[in-house]
Amino acid sequence: MTYVVTEACIKCKYTDCVEVCPVDCFYEGENMLVIHPDECIDCGVCEPECPADAIKPDTEPGLEKWLEVNTEYAKSWPNITQKKDSPDDAKDFEGMEGKFEKYFSPKPGTGD
8 A cells, every 4th residue: 555646736735744754755746746656655644734635545446547647757756855835826726626637737846
């Protein structure tokens, strides 16, 4: 098992989760974060820290796509270990459906 970041993170990109991760397995894209599944130790401390409820265990049904997204982009996006300010309009995107199709960016973020 591993944890994955889901669509709820897109355009919200809160980074509260990265501060508590004991193994620094978060990677930053332009408008979301991902977890490297081979680095995650399944401790779960990040899940309750996410204000957007975007982090889920990959054992939940229907998360196969998100495991693939996390696996793919963790290989090329920079590592992030420190909390940053969330986007100014993050609250506007909380709970919105269909964000992957509308807003996902494969571009990397800046990392630490």
